[in-house]
Amino acid sequence: MIIQKTENSRISTFDPNNFSFGGTFIDHMIICEYEDGKWGDVKLVPYGPIPFTPAMMGVNYGQACFEGMKAYKDKDGQVFLFRPEKNFERINKSAKRLAMPEVTEEMFLDGLKALVDIDREWIPQGEGMSLYIRPLIFATEEALKARVSNKYMFAIVATPAKSYYSEPVSVKISDHYSRAANGGVGSAKAAGNYAASFYPTQLAIEEGYEQIIWTDDATHEYFEESGTMNVFVRINDTIYTPPTSEKILDGVTRDSFIQLAKKRGIEVKVEPIPVKTVIEALKSGSLKEVWGVGTAVVTTQFQALGYQGEKLALPRLSDDESYAALLKKDLVDLQNNLSEDPFGWRVVVDHVLETV
Amino acid sequence: MIIQKTENSRISTFDPNNFSFGGTFIDHMIICEYEDGKWGDVKLVPYGPIPFTPAMMGVNYGQACFEGMKAYKDKDGQVFLFRPEKNFERINKSAKRLAMPEVTEEMFLDGLKALVDIDREWIPQGEGMSLYIRPLIFATEEALKARVSNKYMFAIVATPAKSYYSEPVSVKISDHYSRAANGGVGSAKAAGNYAASFYPTQLAIEEGYEQIIWTDDATHEYFEESGTMNVFVRINDTIYTPPTSEKILDGVTRDSFIQLAKKRGIEVKVEPIPVKTVIEALKSGSLKEVWGVGTAVVTTQFQALGYQGEKLALPRLSDDESYAALLKKDLVDLQNNLSEDPFGWRVVVDHVLETV
């Protein structure tokens, strides 16, 4: 790895109690370029611009995929990644589906650790605080031809993330728009999937919802995901989540919730969730909770479902009654080194590089 | 419009008989930036790099769409655009579906004309030669949050294009992969649609085909498009093409073919094309031709269809017998000012700017 430390650290301007998530960038980034059929050196360099023309294939043909993951700092200042090998596997799954070169474990994991290590001062400490990390691969060749690019960049950038208390939201069960086709790229973290979801989400917001529950595009009869989260439904004391498929992103949080629920002896059923079943359960009183899970906010609880033009209120459970709240706490405690780690999910980031 | 002419024209290095299509860029480009809810000045500047960090939203979330169109130079050196208002309408349709700001007619059409005018020397002359023009809009804000961007760039870049004789190709009728979902972005020229098509196309190539005929994602029983072209089928003396929909791009060449066919008195039916109907017509001998149409190569004729593991040969018609060849010639002649223009499709590019 080639390391070029910044000579203009911005850390003194960073106020961990007052910053904008997503728009504040740590001092460094990882970059690595692919050309002539192979990846070059991994470079840790100051965060900053790289020259690209508007003919760059990444923006023309959307050959780009990314990951979202976090690093956590415990009360002693130790820093941990959470299940980073899952993100490594998933970025390569995405890359394959988009006909992009896969990255090596060394590029991904060592790059990640070096970046988090050198910029560990940027990781805010305290409840819910973390560093949000964005590995991505995108096509960089300049060419106006709709074909696979010959040049790529792998990069890792990161932004401090705040405690993100998320209010319960109202979600619209999609009856027209969809995020994934059969035989499409729904299971990839493909850049284009996100742009495609913005307009339907805007329309749902205009109708008084915060998010969309995506349903299958052919019939809209089955739950797929919610916003950019996987979805869970609790009926009586059993929790349900749809099986992953080529239309559903295999979320790390989803998988962690399943394992944590099982550990607690909660019954988990991974099976298709018909919209009708959920609505009937709501009407009969057996539907207890519906929530989304993802790296960004861990859990968002839902307070109402939009279905066939009606906004149907969901029961409001106390934190003691809610599986969503319980499992969120289990996960957050584990991520923040406040509890045991029977699964081996935490990966400590050693002090290897001298800080600037 | 702010005009900054290059001081280092590369035109002397350009050999119209020997250049790479898509990788050779004309001297200038148009750029215009969107910020604080509005578009700034349109600028005509030297083609070249612009600094972006890997946090640029365009590559992270695929909020990007584009157009593909051509300028043609006739034997007297006059330069024409072809139905540019169709591309203007379509880029805004794409932008809307991707929750991006629409561009103004002034930005798009005046930008186009100024760019083609200033770099008219780059347009190769002769049969099938043209300038391929790529307007695009992409998100430029630096932010690691999956939401609508607040900053965009509109750009127009261009590359000389060669006479592109295209051999008849074998196409696989897709039975698993698809390019568009119901309620998705198939009718937008969204960047992500192209990346999604690369891997399935690679697999089809490994099976001995050149392209894919995309079918509906739910049943794979209906033709949608072929590769990055709209598709036509001729049974006896009637030609069929699927109606445009939210899954099918409303191609300018498709529309032109329909009008040119009607003008010749050829019966055109715009209706869903079941795969079964095509296969039965092939077996009974009534299937005469299947072809794709698009700006890049105008027409690609198909020589075989891959269906259920078999490669079924299509009849080989002479140019005199082929509607695909006939309509292609009608269109190319019109585009190149070799025939009358009863439709008013040609738009002359006036000499307004002094050439460099």
Ligand SMILES: Cc1ncc(COP(=O)(O)O)c(C=O)c1O
């Ligand atoms: C579409 C989509 N679904 C689900 C998730 C949740 O995945 P993870 O738990 O790995 O963050 C994400 C990413 O956050 C996503 O973008």
Ligand SMILES: Cc1ncc(COP(=O)(O)O)c(C=O)c1O
């Ligand atoms: C998916 C797709 N379908 C069809 C077409 C044909 O459209 P047009 O004739 O406007 O070039 C294109 C673009 O060339 C395309 O990208």
